[in-house]
Amino acid sequence: MFAGILKTIGNTPLVELKKAMDVRFHLFAKLEGANPSGSAKDRPALEIVREGLLTGKIRKDTVIVETSSGNMGVALAQICSYLNLPFICITDTKATPQHVNLLRIYGAKVEVISKPDSVTGDFLVARINRAREIANSLDNAFWINQYANLLNAGAHYRTMEEILTALNGEVDYFICCASSCGTLRGCAEYVRSLGLSRIKICAVDAPGSVIFGGNRGKRLIPGHGAGIRPELYQDGLVNRVVTVTDMECVIGCRRLLATEALLVGGSSGAAFMGAQHLRDEIPEGANCVMLFPDRGERYLNTIFSDTWVYEQFNRSIDECCQNVEFLPGLPDAVAHNLSA
Numbered sequence: 295m296f297a298g299i300l301k302t303i304g305n306t307p308l309v310e311l312k313k314a315m316d317v318r319f320h321l322f323a324k325l326e327g328a329n330p331s332g333s334a335k336d337r338p339a340l341e342i343v344r345e346g347l348l349t350g351k352i353r354k355d356t357v358i359v360e361t362s363s364g365n366m367g368v369a370l371a372q373i374c375s376y377l378n379l380p381f382i383c384i385t386d387t388k389a390t391p392q393h394v395n396l397l398r399i400y401g402a403k404v405e406v407i408s409k410p411d412s413v414t415g416d417f418l419v420a421r422i423n424r425a426r427e428i429a430n431s432l433d434n435a436f437w438i439n440q441y442a443n444l445l446n447a448g449a450h451y452r453t454m455e456e457i458l459t460a461l462n463g464e465v466d467y468f469i470c471c472a473s474s475c476g477t478l479r480g481c482a483e484y485v486r487s488l489g490l491s492r493i494k495i496c497a498v499d500a501p502g503s504v505i506f507g508g509n510r511g512k513r514l515i516p517g518h519g520a521g522i523r524p525e526l527y528q529d530g531l532v533n534r535v536v537t538v539t540d541m542e543c544v545i546g547c548r549r550l551l552a553t554e555a556l557l558v559g560g561s562s563g564a565a566f567m568g569a570q571h572l573r574d575e576i577p578e579g580a581n582c583v584m585l586f587p588d589r590g591e592r593y594l595n596t597i598f599s600d601t602w603v604y605e606q607f608n609r610s611i612d613e614c615c616q617n618v619e620f621l622p623g624l625p626d627a628v629a630h631n632l633s634a
């Protein structure tokens with residue numbers, strides 16, 4: 295049953311980046327965009343559906359329901375298509391057209407929420423409420439509930455196992471974005487379970503996200519950050535939290551493209567800039583692993599569009615980079631002068 299394309303989930307490449315940042319530690323990227331639907335979300339999507347099928351909670355005619363701003367939905371859409379399971383995905387107007395098209399192409403029924411929750415003002419709350427409502431209204435529904443489902447985290451034990459195996463256990467820093475906290479919690483729990491306290495777990499969040507505190511605010515780059523603290527969040531999970539702005543995400547993505555020929559999504563740019571923030575504290579010779587959740591093709595009209603950058607930040611990508619004082623080690627090669 296879990297054959298074919300589903301067998302290609304996981305075992306993603308770990309690549310050393312030697313050109314993007316001038317540092318004396320070793321910088322690695324775990325390329326989760328190499329998963330078949332294009333993101334780290336293939337792992338929890340498969341884990342949750344597999345457990346549902348094995349325990350009988352999911353049967354032949356069960357309707358899978360989930361809310362997603364993009365990648366979890368696409369991952370589930372591909373898996374449900376392979377397994378011939380109906381899938382309803384609740385998304386919102388902030389999802390990229392690419393994500394919505396992919397959901398439909400894989401056969402998902404898509405509902406787009408256009409108004410935030412009236413009490414909290416948050417889209418995620420509105421989406422979760424709607425997913426719960428749909429799941430409750432059907433007698434044959436299974437709600438994935440990634441923000442509270444422990445298997446979302448459990449699926450990432452293997453992600454960290456792959457990283458540790460690739461580096462013979464020699465990992466000093468792990469840098470990871472958070473939204474549902476599944477990736478972060480799974481990787482951190484696995485490290486803890488092995489007693490590897492020397493590994494510093496560093497979370498990357500966005501300004502305007504409330505996961506690690508602070509006030510809810512507008513966020514531009516989809517993927518990381520959340521307007522509510524997910525149930526999967528745990529105190530004491532991480533050693534460090536680094537906040538990376540939307541503009542820094544763009545600069546990080548452009549830098550990775552220009553120097554490493556790596557086309558990755560905004561949260562990967564955030565993880566990279568997280569490493570840039572931490573570079574002075576990471577010891578010489580240390581192994582620093584960043585988790586890159588997805589690829590960049592879904593963001594060609596935003597992060598990789600010079601027009602979009604100008605519209606959002608009121609300055610060109612070159613000007614964005616010039617004004618960033620925290621980039622002493624990152625000269626010139628940030629922008630390729632990409633056309634819109």
Ligand SMILES: Cc1ncc(COP(=O)(O)O)c(C=O)c1O
Nearest residue numbers: 365473474475476477517561587
């Ligand atoms: C592109 C991207 N980056 C980061 C994340 C955050 O991962 P998690 O939900 O495991 O915290 C997500 C989650 O959807 C994502 O799609």
